[in-house]
Every structure is written in C-alpha cells, then in structure tokens.
Amino acid sequence: MSVVVGVPRGLLFHEYGALMLEFLRQCDARTMLSPVTNKQILQAGLEICVDEACLPVKAFFGHVAYLAGKVDALFVPRFVSIERGAFICPKLMGLPDMIRARVPGAPRIVDPCIDLSRGLGTTVRSIAQLGPALCVSRGRVATALARSMRMTFRRAGRRPGDGLERAGIDTIRIGVLGHDYNLNDPYISLDLINKIRRLGAAPVTAGSYSHRETAGWERQRARRGAKRLFWTYGRRLLGVASRWLDTGEVDGVVHLMSFGCGPESFIAEVIQYEASERNCTPLLCINIDEHSAEAGLSTRLEAFIDTVAMRKCEHASHLPTSGQPVDTR
Amino acid sequence: MRVTFPHLGNLWIPAKAFLSSLGHDVITPPPTTKRTLSIGASHTPDGACLPLKVTMGNFIEAVELGADTILMAGGIGPCRLGYYCELQRRALARAGCNAQLIVVEPPRSDFRGFANVVRTIKRRATLGHVLEASRLAWAKFQAVDALDQAANMARWREVSPGDVDAYIGRGLALLDAAETCDDVRHVAEQTLHDVEGCIEVTPRQAVHVGVVGEIYVVMEPAVNMDVCKKLGRLGAQVVQPLTFSHWIESHVVCDIARWIPKPDVLSWSRPYLRHFVGGHGVESVGHSVEMARLGLHGVVHLAPMTCMPEIVAQSILPSVSLAEGIPVMSLAVDEHTADVGFDTRLEAFVDLLLANVHENGKTPPYPAACPVST
Numbered sequence: 001m002s003v004v005v006g007v008p009r010g011l012l013f014h015e016y017g018a019l020m021l022e023f024l025r026q027c028d029a030r031t032m033l034s035p036v037t038n039k040q041i042l043q044a045g046l047e048i049c050v051d052e053a054c055l056p057v058k059a060f061f062g063h064v065a066y067l068a069g070k071v072d073a074l075f076v077p078r079f080v081s082i083e084r085g086a087f088i089c090p091k092l093m094g095l096p097d098m099i100r101a102r103v104p105g106a107p108r109i110v111d112p113c114i115d116l117s118r119g120l121g122t123t124v125r126s127i128a129q130l131g132p133a134l135c136v137s138r139g140r141v142a143t144a145l146a147r148s149m150r151m152t153f154r155r156a157g158r159r160p161g162d163g164l165e166r167a168g169i170d171t172i173r174i175g176v177l178g179h180d181y182n183l184n185d186p187y188i189s190l191d192l193i194n195k196i197r198r199l200g201a202a203p204v205t206a207g208s209y210s211h212r213e214t215a216g217w218e219r220q221r222a223r224r225g226a227k228r229l230f231w232t233y234g235r236r237l238l239g240v241a242s243r244w245l246d247t248g249e250v251d252g253v254v255h256l257m258s259f260g261c262g263p264e265s266f267i268a269e270v271i272q273y274e275a276s277e278r279n280c281t282p283l284l285c286i287n288i289d290e291h292s293a294e295a296g297l298s299t300r301l302e303a304f305i306d307t308v309a310m311r312k313c314e315h316a317s318h319l320p321t322s323g324q325p326v327d328t329r
Numbered sequence: 330m331r332v333t334f335p336h337l338g339n340l341w342i343p344a345k346a347f348l349s350s351l352g353h354d355v356i357t358p359p360p361t362t363k364r365t366l367s368i369g370a371s372h373t374p375d376g377a378c379l380p381l382k383v384t385m386g387n388f389i390e391a392v393e394l395g396a397d398t399i400l401m402a403g404g405i406g407p408c409r410l411g412y413y414c415e416l417q418r419r420a421l422a423r424a425g426c427n428a429q430l431i432v433v434e435p436p437r438s439d440f441r442g443f444a445n446v447v448r449t450i451k452r453r454a455t456l457g458h459v460l461e462a463s464r465l466a467w468a469k470f471q472a473v474d475a476l477d478q479a480a481n482m483a484r485w486r487e488v489s490p491g492d493v494d495a496y497i498g499r500g501l502a503l504l505d506a507a508e509t510c511d512d513v514r515h516v517a518e519q520t521l522h523d524v525e526g527c528i529e530v531t532p533r534q535a536v537h538v539g540v541v542g543e544i545y546v547v548m549e550p551a552v553n554m555d556v557c558k559k560l561g562r563l564g565a566q567v568v569q570p571l572t573f574s575h576w577i578e579s580h581v582v583c584d585i586a587r588w589i590p591k592p593d594v595l596s597w598s599r600p601y602l603r604h605f606v607g608g609h610g611v612e613s614v615g616h617s618v619e620m621a622r623l624g625l626h627g628v629v630h631l632a633p634m635t636c637m638p639e640i641v642a643q644s645i646l647p648s649v650s651l652a653e654g655i656p657v658m659s660l661a662v663d664e665h666t667a668d669v670g671f672d673t674r675l676e677a678f679v680d681l682l683l684a685n686v687h688e689n690g691k692t693p694p695y696p697a698a699c700p701v702s703t
C-alpha cells in the first residue's frame with residue numbers, strides 16, 4: 001500500500017519541485033501538492049508561524065497547515081547547502097523542526113538532509129534512510145534518486161534566455177532581483193513580473209542566466225577584492241546584479257525582498273552601494289510582507305518604469321542616477 | 330597604529346591586556362550608550378541585526394577618539410556575522426572615517442589571511458611575548474567570567490541593594506589595571522571574598538532563572554537592558570551558560586585543534602532541533618532543555634530582532650517549554666527597545682515563577698558552578 005505524501009508548494013519547491021515530485025513518484029508514493037498560495041493559505045500560516053519570520057516562510061507554514069490533515073507524511077527536505085562553501089539560510093536549515101514544533105497535528109515529517117558542503121556522501125546517506133518512512137526498501141530509494149535526477153536534469157536542459165533575446169532594442173528591460181520562491185509565487189510577489197509586462201517593459205530575472213554564468217560573475221566580483229558571500233542565492237543575486245551594473249544590459253533594476261529576510265538585508269545594502277557608486281542604472285527596492293498592498297506596488301512600479309522610459313527615449317542615460325536608490329522602506 | 334575593537338560585555342579587559350602587552354597603543358571604545366546605538370543605526374541598513382549596528386557605533390566612537398586600526402571578527406556563515414566586515418568597511422568609508430579594518434577570519438577558511446593578521450598584530454614581538462600576552466589575557470578572561478557568574482549568583486541576596494555591583498565594578502577596574510597573572514588571580518579572589526561578605530547567609534526561597542540566546546545580546550548589558558541585574562534585583566538567581574571561556578573553548582580552541590571534542594549541546598536539543606542552524610540557535614534550545622532537566626524554574630530567551638538562528642529557536646522553544654515543563658519567555662531586542670518595557674515583562678515573569686515555587690515548595694538541585702554559593 002502506498003503512502004500519501006504531501007508536498008508544500010513553497011520555498012525551494014519552486015527550484016526543485018520537479019525533482020521532488022519525480023523522486024516521490026519513483027518511490028511509489030502518491031503525492032499531494034498544496035494549491036498555489038492564496039489568502040486562506042497565508043492566513044493559516046500567519047496564525048501558526050512566529051511573527052518575526054519572513055513572508056515566504058509564513059506562507060510555507062500555511063501550505064503545511066493545508067496539507068496537515070489530508071496526508072500520511074509531509075515531504076520537507078532540510079536544505080543546508082547545495083554547493084561547497086555556501087549555505088542556503090538558517091531558517092531553511094531548521095524548517096522541519098520549526099514545523100514539528102508549531103503545526104498542531106502535523107503528520108510524520110520526511111526530512112532528508114541536503115548538505116552538499118561536505119560532498120555528496122552525507123546527502124545520499126540521508127536520502128537512503130528514507131526507505132521506512134516511504135514504505136519502500138533502501139535499494140528502491142537509491143534507484144529512485146538516481147532515476148529522478150537523471151530525468152529532471154535531462155528535461156531541464158538549458159533554460160531559454162527569457163527577456164534579453166526576445167525584447168527589441170526599444171523595449172525597456174527591467175532586471176528583477178529576488179529569490180525564486182518570491183518571484184515565482186504570484187500571490188507573495190503581488191504578481192510583480194506580470195505587472196512589469198503589463199506596463200510594457202520586458203522583465204529579466206536571474207533565471208535567464210545559467211548558474212555557471214552567475215557564479216562566474218560573482219567570482220569576478222570577489223577577485224576585485226570583495227569578500228565572498230556564503231549564501232548560495234545571495235551569490236546568484238549579487239552576481240547578476242554586478243553583471244547588470246557593469247554592462248548596463250538592463251535599463252533599470254527592481255529588487256523585491258521580503259521583510260525580515262536575513263541575507264537580503266545585507267545583499268540589498270551591497271547592491272545599493274554598488275549601484276550608487278556607478279551611478280548608471282536606476283534601482284528600486286521593494287520590501288514585502290503580509291501587509292503589502294497591491295495598489296502601493298502598482299504606483300511605485302508605474303512611476304519607476306515611467307522614469308526609466310523617459311531616461312531611455314530622451315537619450316539621457318549618460319546622466320547620473322540619483323546617488324540614493326529609491327527605497328520604499 | 331592605534332588599535333580598537335568592538336565591545337562585547339567585558340571583553341575589553343582581556344583584549345586590551347593582550348594587545349597592549351604586545352606593544353600596541355590600544356583605544357577602548359567608549360561604553361555603549363544610546364548615542365552609540367543611534368550613530369550605528371544611522372550607518373547600517375535597518376533590516377540588519379542589532380550587533381552590526383552597535384559594533385558600527387563602537388567603531389565610529391573609537392575613531393573619534395583617534396583610533397586608526399579596527400580589529401573585527403569574520404566568519405563563514407550561515408549567520409550574518411561573517412559578512413559584517415563588508416558592510417562595515419563601506420559604512421566607515423561613507424561616514425568619512427579614515428581607519429583600517431582588520432578582519433580576523435577563522436584559519437580553517439583562509440589560512441593565509443589569518444597568518445597575515447597574526448603577523449600584523451604580532452609586530453616585532455617574539456613568540457615568548459605572544460605566549461606571555463595570551464596567558465595574561467586568558468587569566469583575565471577567566472577572572473571576568475568568574476566575577477560575572479558571582480554577580481549573577483549573589484545579586485538576589487545582597488544585604489543592601491547595589492553592594493554586589495559596586496564590588497564587582499571595583500574588581501573589574503582592578504582587573505583592568507593588573508599586570509601579571511598573579512595580580513589577576515589575587516584581585517579575583519579578593520573581589521569574590523568581598524562579594525561573599527555583602528550577602529545574606531540565611532537561605533531564602535529563590536527562583537532560578539536561566540538566560541539563553543544570541544551571544545552578543547546575552548553578554549552585552551548595555552544592549553540587553555541589564556537583564557541579569559534586573560532579574561537579580563527581582564529576587565532571581567541567574568544562570569548564564571554563555572561565557573567568554575566557553576565561547577573561546579568551543580569556537581577558537583576546538584576550531585584549531587579539531588581533535589578536542591566540542592561541548593555537545595546538540596544531544597540536548599536533538600528531540601526538538603536536530604541540526605546546526607548557525608549562530609547560537611542550537612545552544613538556545615539545548616541549554617533550555619538542559620536547564621529544565623536540572624530543575625531551573627524559568628528561562629529568559631534573548632535575541633536581536635530578525636536574527637535568523639534565534640527565529641528558529643524562538644519557534645521551537647514553546648514546545649520545549651510544554652514538553653519539559655519550564656516557562657520560557659522570548660524577548661527580541663532592537664534599537665527601539667525600551668528599558669521600562671523590559672522591567673514590566675521581567676517583573677511579571679519573576680512574580681509568576683515565585684508563585685509557582687511557593688506552590689510547589691521545592692528548590693532545584695542546581696549544582697552551583699560559582700564560588701559564591703555558600
């Protein structure tokens with residue numbers, strides 16, 4: 001008899017969702033995915049999560065609460081590190097324990113530890129131990145892991161260059177910085193990407209570049225004397241940001257950050273500092289939390305894109321931007 | 330080269346001793362005040378955690394006194410502390426401070442950088458000098474810890490209020506002036522003796538309260554609104570497991586000499602938190618469990634606002650409290666925290682604990698780790 005495993009649609013599901021679902025399918029588990037974030041889900045999350053956590057973590061708690069009564073087990077991997085010398089975020093390292101402690105009536109939590117900072121060994125061992133929890137043998141888990149990884153990576157291939165190639169020379173290109181789990185969730189990000197599209201600009205995200213490219217730009221930045229970051233997603237954002245500031249391949253940058261996000265509070269400061277030093281690319285920082293309102297975002301975004309458009313069509317891009325970034329905090 | 334460093338409780342006493350016995354001109358930053366905090370907060374991002382803001386304020390105030398070299402700790406994550414130096418370097422430049430920031434990275438991540446820093450600090454001193462300076466600094470670390478612990482154990486039963494702190498304050502000043510290890514030992518013994526003389530001997534019902542949390546906030550009284558002193562005045566015997574010697578043993582000694590086993594907090598926290606989360610998250614949970622099992626009456630958990638590891642701990646502590654049967658109060662601190670708010674909360678907390686103790690009438694068998702308990 002197969003178990004029903006719930007997969008919350010939040011946080012790193014947006015990055016590794018396909019792999020997670022394929023792995024569970026290969027293990028003969030029936031999966032149940034929570035719906036796209038909506039008002040009820042966020043509300044449920046706010047009730048059980050601590051106030052100080054960031055918005056995506058609160059939403060994740062909502063997804064867990066939605067699934068809690070309906071499944072036999074919850075699949076919440078503990079993401080510690082996905083590359084050598086860098087971590088994800090302390091909150092994600094403690095996520096399964098936070099859920100165990102705070103979600104009333106939570107089912108069994110299946111939490112393999114993903115820690116690639118010390119090589120593949122620990123992670124593979126931790127995943128192989130999932131057998132009893134998923135009611136399959138160890139060997140079965142191992143083949144499922146190998147197969148699912150092969151299939152997902154083959155399917156993923158190279159991602160298409162999103163806005164850059166398609167957008168014409170006159171289109172305004174807006175670089176959008178932010179964590180994938182915020183940008184890919186239209187409820188959390190207040191549909192930022194589509195809002196930019198509707199305003200006639202072409203959004204470009206870090207997802208338009210391969211991981212190798214962004215890592216290269218970040219290392220290049222480090223060679224100029226800056227200390228390397230130790231958060232994987234921070235490295236990606238910083239790499240893309242320094243590329244955009246160096247080449248000017250986008251006309252403006254919008255940085256969407258969640259209030260209370262530890263790494264982003266520092267990365268945003270570094271990006272703001274570098275943008276104001278170069279003085280060539282306008283930057284808009286937007287902080288979101290559960291009280292953010294759609295109208296507030298629309299107004300700011302319209303004003304920002306209007307300004308960027310004027311700057312571009314009047315050939316005023318040689319003029320310096322304001323040394324201070326537009327900051328909506 | 331006029332060297333300075335950030336404040337962390339009484340760290341300045343051993344740090345000053347170490348650097349000045351190597352022949353440096355040491356400038357101790359002025360004690361942390363509201364001014365320090367507001368200067369620091371104005372040069373750092375508002376979403377950053379409190380220790381960044383306070384240390385930034387310390388640096389700027391020290392530079393105002395003429396310091397030109399700043400020593401700062403680095404790190405390799407995942408806690409934000411490891412990236413403080415980058416923000417501080419920019420903020421110093423923006424504030425117009427002309428000072429060099431020397432970052433001490435853990436040797437495990439960047440051995441050459443570490444060796445360079447050691448060479449800069451060592452200057453022309455011989456190995457013998459360095460060992461001598463380290464011995465003096467270590468003696469002062471231990472003495473400072475002993476005095477802090479003694480104050481925490483003694484304050485609740487002082488005969489006239491303020492006596493213990495007066496003796497401790499005098500002892501710390503003498504410690505700062507002491508020049509040899511023997512002097513240090515003598516001053517510490519004398520102070521402990523004085524403290525013992527000003528407390529009641531008759532045993533009285535006390536509540537035993539543990540203080541856990543992020544190390545900076547726990548150890549810096551100017552930032553945590555003197556929480557230990559407040560608890561002591563309210564009639565609580567305070568147990569604070571995070572001390573300098575503990576920190577140096579677990580983070581410096583065990584980091585260099587990898588064969589020495591680290592203190593195993595994870596085994597205490599395992600039922601609730603099974604993985605290291607950076608900073609002192611595991612310690613907060615582990616120490617709370619340990620305190621509950623040792624029979625303490627309550628735990629106060631301190632964290633800087635938005636501190637990532639402590640958010641994890643804060644999420645988990647209510648379930649520790651339920652399962653282990655120990656009241657836990659979490660308090661977040663930032664630049665807007667007010668003294669009076671802390672007073673009210675601590676008073677209410679200690680009142681409830683006292684009521685609890687009188688009802689059950691048992692005193693905890695907590696082993697006294699301090700020479701003062703008679």
